Amino acid sequence: MADLRSEFIGIKSPNPFWLASAPPTDKEYNVRRAFEAGWGGVVWKTLGSEGPPVVNVNGPRYGVIHGADRRVLGINNIELITDRPLEINLQEIKSVKRDYPDRALIVSLMVPCDEDSWKAILARVEETEADGVELNFGCPHGMAERGMGSAVGQVPEYIEMVTRWVKQHSRMPCIVKLTPNITDIRKPAEAAKRGGADAVSLINTINSITSVDLDDFAPEPTIDGKGTHGGYCGPAVKPIALNMVAEIARSSETAGLPISGIGGVTTWRDAAEFMALGAGNVQVCTAAMTYGFKVVQEMISGLSDYMDRKGFASTADLVGRAVPNVTDWQYLNLNYVTKAVIDQDDCIKCGRCYAACEDTSHQAIAMSEDRTFTVKDEECVACNLCIDVCPVDCISMRELAQGETDPRTGRKVGPYANWTTHPNNPSVQAAE
Amino acid sequence: MTNSQLTPGIVPGRLSSESYCENFADHAPPLDAQEARIAADRCFFCHDAPCTEACPTEIDIPLFIRQISTGTPEAAAKTILSRNILGGMCARVCPTETLCEGACVRMESEGNPVQIGALQRFATDTLMARQSHPFTRAAQTGKSVAVVGAGPAGLACAHRLAMKGHTVTIYDAHAKPGGLNEYGIASYKAPGNFAQAEVGWLMQIGGITLVENWMLGREGDGDLEGLLGEYDAVFLGMGLSGVNALRIEGEARDNVTPATEFIAELRQASDLATLPIGRDVVVIGGGMTAVDAAVQSKLLGAENVTIVYRRSRAEMPASDHEQHHALDAGVRIIEHAAPVAVHGNGAVREVEFAYTKNGPDGLEKMEETFRLKADQCFKAIGQSLGATPEAIKLAGGKIAVDGAGRTSVSRVWAGGDCAVGGEDLTVTAVAEGRDAAEDIHLFLMGA
Numbered sequence: 092m093a094d095l096r097s098e099f100i101g102i103k104s105p106n107p108f109w110l111a112s113a114p115p116t117d118k119e120y121n122v123r124r125a126f127e128a129g130w131g132g133v134v135w136k137t138l139g140s141e142g143p144p145v146v147n148v149n150g151p152r153y154g155v156i157h158g159a160d161r162r163v164l165g166i167n168n169i170e171l172i173t174d175r176p177l178e179i180n181l182q183e184i185k186s187v188k189r190d191y192p193d194r195a196l197i198v199s200l201m202v203p204c205d206e207d208s209w210k211a212i213l214a215r216v217e218e219t220e221a222d223g224v225e226l227n228f229g230c231p232h233g234m235a236e237r238g239m240g241s242a243v244g245q246v247p248e249y250i251e252m253v254t255r256w257v258k259q260h261s262r263m264p265c266i267v268k269l270t271p272n273i274t275d276i277r278k279p280a281e282a283a284k285r286g287g288a289d290a291v292s293l294i295n296t297i298n299s300i301t302s303v304d305l306d307d308f309a310p311e312p313t314i315d316g317k318g319t320h321g322g323y324c325g326p327a328v329k330p331i332a333l334n335m336v337a338e339i340a341r342s343s344e345t346a347g348l349p350i351s352g353i354g355g356v357t358t359w360r361d362a363a364e365f366m367a368l369g370a371g372n373v374q375v376c377t378a379a380m381t382y383g384f385k386v387v388q389e390m391i392s393g394l395s396d397y398m399d400r401k402g403f404a405s406t407a408d409l410v411g412r413a414v415p416n417v418t419d420w421q422y423l424n425l426n427y428v429t430k431a432v433i434d435q436d437d438c439i440k441c442g443r444c445y446a447a448c449e450d451t452s453h454q455a456i457a458m459s460e461d462r463t464f465t466v467k468d469e470e471c472v473a474c475n476l477c478i479d480v481c482p483v484d485c486i487s488m489r490e491l492a493q494g495e496t497d498p499r500t501g502r503k504v505g506p507y508a509n510w511t512t513h514p515n516n517p518s519v520q521a522a523e
Numbered sequence: 524m525t526n527s528q529l530t531p532g533i534v535p536g537r538l539s540s541e542s543y544c545e546n547f548a549d550h551a552p553p554l555d556a557q558e559a560r561i562a563a564d565r566c567f568f569c570h571d572a573p574c575t576e577a578c579p580t581e582i583d584i585p586l587f588i589r590q591i592s593t594g595t596p597e598a599a600a601k602t603i604l605s606r607n608i609l610g611g612m613c614a615r616v617c618p619t620e621t622l623c624e625g626a627c628v629r630m631e632s633e634g635n636p637v638q639i640g641a642l643q644r645f646a647t648d649t650l651m652a653r654q655s656h657p658f659t660r661a662a663q664t665g666k667s668v669a670v671v672g673a674g675p676a677g678l679a680c681a682h683r684l685a686m687k688g689h690t691v692t693i694y695d696a697h698a699k700p701g702g703l704n705e706y707g708i709a710s711y712k713a714p715g716n717f718a719q720a721e722v723g724w725l726m727q728i729g730g731i732t733l734v735e736n737w738m739l740g741r742e743g744d745g746d747l748e749g750l751l752g753e754y755d756a757v758f759l760g761m762g763l764s765g766v767n768a769l770r771i772e773g774e775a776r777d778n779v780t781p782a783t784e785f786i787a788e789l790r791q792a793s794d795l796a797t798l799p800i801g802r803d804v805v806v807i808g809g810g811m812t813a814v815d816a817a818v819q820s821k822l823l824g825a826e827n828v829t830i831v832y833r834r835s836r837a838e839m840p841a842s843d844h845e846q847h848h849a850l851d852a853g854v855r856i857i858e859h860a861a862p863v864a865v866h867g868n869g870a871v872r873e874v875e876f877a878y879t880k881n882g883p884d885g886l887e888k889m890e891e892t893f894r895l896k897a898d899q900c901f902k903a904i905g906q907s908l909g910a911t912p913e914a915i916k917l918a919g920g921k922i923a924v925d926g927a928g929r930t931s932v933s934r935v936w937a938g939g940d941c942a943v944g945g946e947d948l949t950v951t952a953v954a955e956g957r958d959a960a961e962d963i964h965l966f967l968m969g970a
């Protein structure tokens with residue numbers, strides 16, 4: 092069993108798996124059970140200012156995208172921040188933290204954009220002995236219209252300003268949670284860093300409409316005949332989240348800024364991928380909402396096995412390991428030439444590779460009378476589509492050695508060379 | 524209940540009434556919507572799919588399964604029925620393990636095919652539950668066609684002709700339409716009077732008149748010449764109404780009967796508890812009929828049921844799947860043995876068999892024999908063509924036809940079990956009936 096203990100911006104937890112701020116962390120009852128199930132930490136469901144709490148809709152608040160067998164691929168929600176009184180939340184946080192001193196307990200916050208509001212809430216949170224705060228600048232619905240959530244997260248100047256207030260008025264570590272509903276994720280991350288944030292966490296949910304009721308002609312979830320955009324999360328958003336995490340991790344402006352990775356983490360493997368791209372830990376919401384708290388056990392055993400296999404002494408050995416290999420397109424080696432190869436023993440003759448390549452790619456697969464499928468090296472551009480659509484994974488890529496002739500171009504494979512020096516690149520010619 | 528499985532002789536009511544219900548219930552219950560979605564998701568949507576090629580009616584299987592998976596089972600049904608109007612029955616009775624499912628590429632990858640038959644049933648049941656008919660007739664052509672035989676071949680032919688706008692009269696010797704769907708298929712494959720429901724649904728196309736209890740060649744009914752005088756074309760789909768004889772000593776003893784007769788009686792019984800069955804039943808043969816007779820004897824409460832086949836099990840016309848179905852039901856299968864005599868005093872008591880081996884001139888009976896106790900002996904060594912109009916040329920005991928189903932007599936087509944070519948299966952009969960209709964249509968419209 093590998094050592095999964097994690098220290099993130101000075102906050103210790105027995106493993107790097109935290110529950111994200113959301114329904115699973117909405118109250119003491121849930122959080123105690125989550126800790127009993129093995130979660131390393133939680134970010135408490137976002138608190139608002141003192142006074143009457145927000146209200147939620149009383150009809151359905153989730154939409155869903157299903158895969159086969161109704162597997163949940165993505166959920167969208169129109170829920171707001173906590174709808175329970177501040178006082179009760181604070182009492183519960185204090186009581187849980189007292190009983191679980193070894194677990195990370197972060198309090199998520201979203202209050203109006205003025206210094207006094209932030210000052211007031213921070214004082215209250217400090218009393219709970221929570222380990223830190225997370226600033227929810229991400230919620231894309233309901234709160235944004237009131238000038239909070241993603242309305243702040245989409246304006247880097249506001250992020251910087253609020254973060255600075257938080258650091259000024261509190262000794263607690265501060266994580267800034269980013270919204271993905273923005274064109275360049277590096278800008279808000281840079282703003283958070285300028286404001287003094289200890290870390291960023293991302294992503295919050297993505298603006299979305301999951302489906303439309305084709306009888307009532309309304310977006311789903313439908314409330315009395317109307318619907319609104321919600322926030323999308325779950326396995327479907329993972330690729331978007333991974334890219335945003337990587338962008339921040341490899342940018343020179345934000346390099347070294349700790350990241351808590353969020354978005355579609357469902358298995359240990361998802362978690363390991365986020366961490367390899369620079370996340371110090373991960374947060375999970377939809378997987379817990381879909382399967383219950385017990386999923387963390389698979390994440391713990393899976394990550395542990397992986398780390399043992401790799402000989403990693405601690406999670407720090409994994410964090411950021413893939414970052415140097417994320418690059419820009421123009422630096423990819425154009426002399427890396429591969430060809431698809433179909434393993435005839437494993438091929439089940441479904442013909443999907445043929446249909447894909449013939450109809451939509453490069454007509455590089457031949458089909459014989461007896462349904463034998465073979466790659467025509469002289470046509471194959473190595474796009475990978477056949478491998479992607481093969482249902483039994485019997486196609487692989489063979490790398491051509493340097494000096495070997497590519498039957499498609501008739502040219503010998505040369506040493507590393509990228510677009511920046513390619514003769515077809517207009518800027519190269521201009522420079523000549 | 525006075526009788527049990529151990530009661531000697533041929534008696535009814537060997538089982539409790541619940542056992543009859545259980546034994547003859549749907550042996551492959553339908554998929555519900557969720558099961559169908561999961562099953563449908565396993566389809567790879569193969570290019571130029573091998574399953575479609577393996578289906579005698581060439582249903583576009585990947586397309587209909589995709590239509591199920593997108594929540595449009597009725598569109599799926601239309602895809603099926605446009606190629607096979609008896610897609611509902613075929614979904615229940617086709618030996619899919621040797622047809623579409625046998626060709627499924629999942630057999631290659633994991634030995635577990637997509638449940639094509641069950642999905643086909645899901646789609647067609649969904650559509651038929653609405654009691655509406657998805658096809659409409661073309662404008663009437665003024666041409667008329669006589670179809671002899673209301674089995675799968677005749678029905679498929681009639682439907683396609685009616686759809687093209689021709690007027691069709693189906694003549695059948697039986698009191699009910701459906702052919703072997705009604706009188707032959709094992710009860711538990713199509714329970715709930717499905718055969719009649721399907722014919723009723725098919726007839727909704729319009730333009731088809733059904734004449735029952737009318738036998739071609741029988742005094743007072745009519746003959747081929749008469750039909751050719753009255754109609755523009757004739758299709759013969761008469762199936763195989765004769766039964767091959769054993770040609771052994773004692774064959775005429777009581778309780779030695781054709782398996783098909785027993786099955787027909789069973790299919791028409793209103794109360795299975797009144798149907799007598801022997802304690803010891805011997806079935807001679809190796810095809811689907813032998814299996815069905817044996818399994819249903821067992822389900823009626825016979826204590827010992829034995830199928831005896833003259834060659835090896837591997838050579839049995841009944842598929843491996845069907846053989847296992849029989850073995851699972853408790854039927855014993857003896858291979859390499861041929862009947863030589865039926866013993867008994869008036870009625871059969873024992874059937875004597877000789878062991879067989881493959882000799883230079885084919886199968887040889889050996890000296891060694893054995894006897895099996897039997898209250899009842901069912902003959903299932905094949906059916907043969909019944910009386911056929913003399914002018915029609917035969918080939919190998921069946922009506923000779925060309926690829927389009929044309930017989931030796933002008934304006935007469937034939938298809939299904941009575942015609943040469945193809946396996947004797949419901950689905951093959953449908954394909955042949957349909958294709959003959961297409962050719963008749965070309966002939967009628969071109970002429």
Ligand SMILES: Cc1cc2nc3c(=O)[nH]c(=O)nc-3n(C[C@H](O)[C@H](O)[C@H](O)COP(=O)(O)OP(=O)(O)OC[C@H]3O[C@@H](n4cnc5c(N)ncnc54)[C@H](O)[C@@H]3O)c2cc1C
Nearest residue numbers: 672674675676696702703739761762939940947948949952
């Ligand atoms: C016991 C048994 C079980 C079977 N099980 C299966 C199975 O599970 N799956 C499968 O695919 N196939 C099965 N088959 C085979 C299948 O039933 C036949 O291949 C199919 O029914 C042939 O259709 P058809 O239309 O050619 O003939 P039939 O279904 O035999 O229909 C012929 C019709 O013609 C009528 N007819 C005959 N002579 C005359 C005449 N002179 N005048 C007027 N009408 C006449 C008959 O009354 C009958 O209605 C089974 C067959 C048997 C015997």
Ligand SMILES: Cc1cc2nc3c(=O)[nH]c(=O)nc-3n(C[C@H](O)[C@H](O)[C@H](O)COP(=O)(O)O)c2cc1C
Nearest residue numbers: 111112113137168227295324325354355375376377
């Ligand atoms: C119903 C629901 C409510 C949420 N509420 C909050 C919230 O109050 N505060 C917050 O910061 N994020 C909230 N989120 C976003 C999650 O914390 C998380 O960022 C997002 O779901 C992506 O992670 P996942 O793919 O593991 O679900 C909510 C998500 C869901 C599904």
Ligand code: SF4
Nearest residue numbers: 448471472474475477
């Ligand atoms: S890699 Fe692309 S081009 Fe090459 S065979 Fe596969 S699908 Fe065709």
